[in-house]
Amino acid sequence: MQQALLQALEPLYEPTFSEGSYGFRPGRGAHDALRQASQYVAEGRSIVGDLDWEKCFDRVQHDVWMARVSRRVKDKRVLALLGRFLRAGMRQNGVCVRREEGPPQGGPLSPLRANILLDDVDKELEERGHRFCRYAGDGNIYVKSEAAGQRVMTSVTEFLEQRLKLKVNRQKSAVGHVSERKFLGHRLLSGGELGVAPQSQERLKDTLRELTRRNAGKSLQGVIEPVNPKFTGWIQYFRMARMKGLRQDIGQWLRRRLRCLRLKPCKRTHAIARFLMHRGESEPSAWRLALSGKGWWRLADTPQANRAMSLVWFKDTGLIDPEAVYLAVRKAGGLQPPGAEQARRVV
Numbered sequence: 001m002q003q004a005l006l007q008a009l010e011p012l013y014e015p016t017f018s019e020g021s022y023g024f025r026p027g028r029g030a031h032d033a034l035r036q037a038s039q040y041v042a043e044g045r046s047i048v049g050d051l052d053w054e055k056c057f058d059r060v061q062h063d064v065w066m067a068r069v070s071r072r073v074k075d076k077r078v079l080a081l082l083g084r085f086l087r088a089g090m091r092q093n094g095v096c097v098r099r100e101e102g103p104p105q106g107g108p109l110s111p112l113r114a115n116i117l118l119d120d121v122d123k124e125l126e127e128r129g130h131r132f133c134r135y136a137g138d139g140n141i142y143v144k145s146e147a148a149g150q151r152v153m154t155s156v157t158e159f160l161e162q163r164l165k166l167k168v169n170r171q172k173s174a175v176g177h178v179s180e181r182k183f184l185g186h187r188l189l190s191g192g193e194l195g196v197a198p199q200s201q202e203r204l205k206d207t208l209r210e211l212t213r214r215n216a217g218k219s220l221q222g223v224i225e226p227v228n229p230k231f232t233g234w235i236q237y238f239r240m241a242r243m244k245g246l247r248q249d250i251g252q253w254l255r256r257r258l259r260c261l262r263l264k265p266c267k268r269t270h271a272i273a274r275f276l277m278h279r280g281e282s283e284p285s286a287w288r289l290a291l292s293g294k295g296w297w298r299l300a301d302t303p304q305a306n307r308a309m310s311l312v313w314f315k316d317t318g319l320i321d322p323e324a325v326y327l328a329v330r331k332a333g334g335l336q337p338p339g340a341e342q343a344r345r346v347v
Helices: 002-016 030-042 054-059 062-069 076-086 110-127 146-162 198-211 220-237 244-266 269-278 283-290 303-308 311-317 322-332 340-344
Strands: 047-052 090-092 095-097 131-135 138-143 174-177 186-188 194-196
Touching: 002 076, 002 110, 030 131, 030 138, 030 186, 047 146, 062 076, 062 110, 110 131, 110 146, 138 146, 146 174, 194 198, 198 220, 198 244, 220 244, 220 311, 220 322, 244 269, 244 303, 244 311, 244 322, 269 283, 269 303, 283 303
Parallel strands: none
Antiparallel strands: 047 138, 047 174, 090 095, 131 138, 186 194
């Protein structure tokens, strides 16, 4: 029923939504928002008002949202049905609890609810002539000075809290240079180029670290199998960012963890030496490393381990090559290598 309502309501609202809104809209996505943000920065708007209202939807007042829907929807039967979905109870510990505020999350109507509610602030920003990009609960307003950014943040926060009854996350919201803030996991660099935010790098490493735990009791192939789609998906998402050195660093770090994972089952010096010799290392060199007394992490970064478990060896074991994946993704998307001119292009 929610999907049927979505198919009826979306054509009604979609043509009227702001050009600065990109989240959960047909034919638009995160990369479109990033392209537009890059253009704004390339034009000289290097200060950003970074608004975070992601959690505010949990406190949305039902009558505020219904009032906005009733501006377009006049059929009382449809309004009644939308209200029933909005007030649907939550099951907690086996008991159905009445919902007093906040819409149910995760249903087909949830993204449209958010866009309808926040369309008022989008229109307000357009009327004031601001340049902004919003993706669901992540919104950035681009200005040319910090003083202008502070004024915009104060007025927009007041509008959200007084008119829409939404609470802005003041701890995460701030005004600063674009390189100091992040947008959709990216950070914007000089001239509008895109980079990968440090938080996104750490989240990827945390995920790969969990997948490559040495005490998981999995074979090397069993570890590589879930690693490949995770790393590939990350490269696909950040394909527009300048990250050649980062890809190489993470690839080297990942291979070192996998070398460590392969060496640890050897346990004893004889097994380590035999494995290295089997992989083509000379007997004196293999024994020198096996008897070195180094820990697994240090062993995995030695010249002997790098020669024995080379890039060719990893390719044979099925591990993806980050550079090959990156080039294939960019070719499939018709994208040129990242640069200032590419960042300035309007899509």
